[in-house]
Amino acid sequence: MIPPLPGPAHAATPSPATRRAPGPAPGTSSDPPVGNDCCRLGVLRKGQRAVVTGLDDSAVATPLPPGELERRMIEMGLIEGARVEILHEGFPGADPLAVRINDHTLALRRAEAHAVLVTLG
Amino acid sequence: MSDTVLSTLAFTGVPPRIALVGNPNCGKTALFNALTGARQKVANYPGVTVERKIGEFLSPAGTRVQLVDLPGTYSLRARSPDEEVTRDVVLGRFQHEAPPDVMVCVADATNLRLHLRLVLELKKLGRPIILALNMMDVAEARGCRVDAAALSAALGVPVVPTVAIKRTGVVGLLDQIDRSMIAMTATLPPSPGTSSCGWSEPSALDLRAYHQEVETILAAALRDAGRPSLATRRIDAALLHPAIGLPFLFLVLFLMFQAVFAWAAVPMDMIDKGLGWIQAVAGAVLPDGLLKSLLTDGIIAGVGSVVIFLPQILVLFFFILMLESTGYMARAAFLLDRLMGGVGLHGRAFIPLLSSFACAVPGIMAARTIENRADRLATIMIAPLMTCSARLPVYTLIIAAFVPDRTVAGGMIGLQGLVMFTLYAAGILSALAAAFVLKRTIFKGAREPLLMELPSYRLPSPRDILLGLLERARIFLARAGTVIFSIMILLWFLGSFPAAPDGATGPAIDYSFAGMLGHALAPLLAPIGFTWQIAIALVPGMAAREVAVAALGTVYALSETGDALSGSLAGVLAADWSLPTALSLLAWFVFAPQCVSTLSVVKRETNSWFWMLVMIVYMTALAYGAAFVTFHLSSALLGG
Numbered sequence: 072m073i074p075p076l077p078g079p080a081h082a083a084t085p086s087p088a089t090r091r092a093p094g095p096a097p098g099t100s101s102d103p104p105v106g107n108d109c110c111r112l113g114v115l116r117k118g119q120r121a122v123v124t125g126l127d128d129s130a131v132a133t134p135l136p137p138g139e140l141e142r143r144m145i146e147m148g149l150i151e152g153a154r155v156e157i158l159h160e161g162f163p164g165a166d167p168l169a170v171r172i173n174d175h176t177l178a179l180r181r182a183e184a185h186a187v188l189v190t191l192g
Numbered sequence: 193m194s195d196t197v198l199s200t201l202a203f204t205g206v207p208p209r210i211a212l213v214g215n216p217n218c219g220k221t222a223l224f225n226a227l228t229g230a231r232q233k234v235a236n237y238p239g240v241t242v243e244r245k246i247g248e249f250l251s252p253a254g255t256r257v258q259l260v261d262l263p264g265t266y267s268l269r270a271r272s273p274d275e276e277v278t279r280d281v282v283l284g285r286f287q288h289e290a291p292p293d294v295m296v297c298v299a300d301a302t303n304l305r306l307h308l309r310l311v312l313e314l315k316k317l318g319r320p321i322i323l324a325l326n327m328m329d330v331a332e333a334r335g336c337r338v339d340a341a342a343l344s345a346a347l348g349v350p351v352v353p354t355v356a357i358k359r360t361g362v363v364g365l366l367d368q369i370d371r372s373m374i375a376m377t378a379t380l381p382p383s384p385g386t387s388s389c390g391w392s393e394p395s396a397l398d399l400r401a402y403h404q405e406v407e408t409i410l411a412a413a414l415r416d417a418g419r420p421s422l423a424t425r426r427i428d429a430a431l432l433h434p435a436i437g438l439p440f441l442f443l444v445l446f447l448m449f450q451a452v453f454a455w456a457a458v459p460m461d462m463i464d465k466g467l468g469w470i471q472a473v474a475g476a477v478l479p480d481g482l483l484k485s486l487l488t489d490g491i492i493a494g495v496g497s498v499v500i501f502l503p504q505i506l507v508l509f510f511f512i513l514m515l516e517s518t519g520y521m522a523r524a525a526f527l528l529d530r531l532m533g534g535v536g537l538h539g540r541a542f543i544p545l546l547s548s549f550a551c552a553v554p555g556i557m558a559a560r561t562i563e564n565r566a567d568r569l570a571t572i573m574i575a576p577l578m579t580c581s582a583r584l585p586v587y588t589l590i591i592a593a594f595v596p597d598r599t600v601a602g603g604m605i606g607l608q609g610l611v612m613f614t615l616y617a618a619g620i621l622s623a624l625a626a627a628f629v630l631k632r633t634i635f636k637g638a639r640e641p642l643l644m645e646l647p648s649y650r651l652p653s654p655r656d657i658l659l660g661l662l663e664r665a666r667i668f669l670a671r672a673g674t675v676i677f678s679i680m681i682l683l684w685f686l687g688s689f690p691a692a693p694d695g696a697t698g699p700a701i702d703y704s705f706a707g708m709l710g711h712a713l714a715p716l717l718a719p720i721g722f723t724w725q726i727a728i729a730l731v732p733g734m735a736a737r738e739v740a741v742a743a744l745g746t747v748y749a750l751s752e753t754g755d756a757l758s759g760s761l762a763g764v765l766a767a768d769w770s771l772p773t774a775l776s777l778l779a780w781f782v783f784a785p786q787c788v789s790t791l792s793v794v795k796r797e798t799n800s801w802f803w804m805l806v807m808i809v810y811m812t813a814l815a816y817g818a819a820f821v822t823f824h825l826s827s828a829l830l831g832g
């Protein structure tokens with residue numbers, strides 16, 4: 072039913088267990104420092120920049136069916152390799168976040184931003 | 193040869209259908225308006241269009257083309273009812289309509305990385321596509337350079353740059369539409385319903401693959417990504433600032449209600465004088481009798497008492513249009529997400545709720561953009577508690593009659609505007625309270641995630657604002673001239689017949705059908721302090737809330753025994769009602785559910801009679817309860 076995926080996708084097929092894109096995402100240096108890799112978008116503060124390394128919505132409580140939040144995030148541009156920057160924080164509790172993603176700005180809550188794995192820089 | 197193909201198309205009688213598809217807020221409706229000359233709502237936040245809209249235009253080659261404007265969506269995996277409309281139309285599932293012959297995919301040229309993904313998904317359907325690279329003016333200003341030829345080659349579809357808000361900005365698109373239709377008729381003879389099966393829901397893997405493909409395409413076609421809008425960032429640094437953001441939002445809303453009074457006062461006065469003059473002339477010229485009564489008491493007193501509020505409605509709409517077209521609306525949703533979360537609502541719910549200040553009907557429709565059904569129902573149920581513009585006349589009339597026109601806080605704030613703000617605030621607070629209760633009882637469930645684009649700020653074009661206001665004025669006057677006009681004639685009839693018996697002491701209306709009705713309802717409404725005249729006015733007020741004012745105008749005009757006709761309605765009310773009665777009526781109208789169009793749109797949007805009935809019952813109970821408490825509390829306090 073689904074036609075074969077276009078070229079570059081085959082090379083980047085992630086392993087389903089981690090849903091992390093293997094290898095460097097476009098736009099990152101070829102060898103990111105290991106310790107930085109552990110951050111989640113939800114813990115960043117205003118002004119911090121990062122690059123998305125993967126999505127993992129397993130730890131996030133949502134009313135959505137499993138995998139749905141991930142797909143929505145990809146559709147909104149939160150995908151491996153996207154450059155993100157926290158532009159503004161809401162009130163109270165510095166929530167929600169206004170996040171610059173490449174060329175557009177997205178509002179999302181910290182709770183869901185925890186599903187986005189990032190590396191600083 | 194192309195001419196013959198086109199004329200065959202034209203000859204078959206069924207105009208080819210073209211649909212505008214794309215991400216939210218990329219300018220689809222602006223293009224639709226530019227192509228068809230329509231005036232559909234365009235505003236700077238995602239989720240403006242929530243229905244399928246159809247228009248027609250003549251292509252340069254002379255073909256009549258049907259154009260379909262659709263709600264924006266990030267994906268064909270529709271997650272909310274508005275996106276379902278787009279999916280169904282595109283896939284040919286909508287009410288058994290064939291899928292569109294050509295899709296014009298609209299993409300924001302400044303944000304291709306995000307917008308091209310949907311284009312790839314649509315391309316998979318294998319139907320003719322044109323890519324409109326919209327907002328080219330903004331792209332140029334930001335130094336963003338796209339090579340349209342390279343993009344077209346990489347994508348394999350024709351690409352045309354457009355500027356939807358300029359008259360010359362769609363010429364290229366029109367030409368391309370003609371070329372695509374020729375190509376379409378030449379290659380595949382119209383075979384309706386070819387492929388609704390060319391699409392299956394993409395998995396996370398497929399979505400990633402699309403994004404990869406977009407990167408490859410952009411590497412070939414994007415010469416310069418340009419700079420993001422620095423102005424937007426600076427403005428947001430202030431307007432979304434944790435300490436400034438919310439106070440500023442409330443200040444804007446407060447100013448809006450002050451302005452409704454302050455700015456509208458002079459034109460309202462002029463309309464009032466004009467109407468008084470017409471009434472006087474009509475009174476002097478016409479011979480005494482039924483015709484004179486119908487014209488002066490029925491039509492001028494009734495319809496006129498509504499028309500007078502046109503300036504206020506326009507001021508209110510001016511503010512709403514400004515908020516919507518600058519891009520502040522999405523910011524308000526951002527700022528309020530936490531607070532609204534306290535009562536279990538989504539920040540996005542602010543947008544339908546603010547629209548409900550204009551009218552609950554578009555407000556309830558706008559709730560389509562809320563994905564979660566429970567959240568959406570909760571938003572629909574509380575939307576009518578936001579004070580709609582039709583209640584403005586009722587508030588204003590009573591405030592003008594009972595609240596002195598003076599300033600408080602050292603001349604800074606008008607007292608009447610303050611009372612008005614309080615009434616709106618009462619509506620908002622009760623809406624929040626209702627949401628709190630609903631979300632904890634019937635509509636339980638965790639909140640849907642917030643994933644909302646914050647568009648760049650845009651300077652609204654004065655022309656658009658002006659056209660928007662003219663459109664509003666037209667709708668308002670058309671309503672006054674049709675619905676309200678006919679109800680007033682009916683009411684005048686019911687208020688004049690049967691005529692008073694000989695030797696009657698009271699005014700004739702006492703003995704009329706309307707009088708009987710009013711007196712019959714009076715005992716029911718006596719506990720909340722309403723007079724029988726109010727009871728009469730509430731009944732036609734169900735058709736549209738401002739009719740209640742018109743009805744009061746007519747009822748009191750008919751109740752006057754002769755020469756006292758000169759006084760304004762506000763003056764008459766001030767003399768006739770006690771203060772507790774006035775306050776009680778205000779409290780009633782904060783909650784009053786009686787508007788047929790609201791109820792029918794609730795029925796349609798929830799697709800159930802049940803929720804409509806729930807709304808009637810709960811809002812009537814609230815209205816009666818609030819009026820009861822207000823009446824008795826104020827009577828006790830005022831020693832009445």
Ligand SMILES: Nc1nc2c(ncn2[C@@H]2O[C@H](COP(=O)(O)OP(=O)(O)OP(=O)(O)O)[C@@H](O)[C@H]2O)c(=O)[nH]1
Pocket residue numbers: 215216217218219220221222223233234235236237238239240241242262263264265326327328329330354355356357358517650
């Ligand atoms: N500068 C500029 N602004 C545009 C252009 N096209 C649209 N806009 C503006 O972009 C905003 C969004 O336009 P709409 O036509 O409402 O967008 P839409 O795609 O219909 O949005 P939804 O109905 O929410 O999906 C409005 O403020 C328009 O004035 C353009 O070509 N140039």
Ligand SMILES: [Mg+2]
Pocket residue numbers: 220221222233240241262263264
């Ligand atoms: Mg639209």
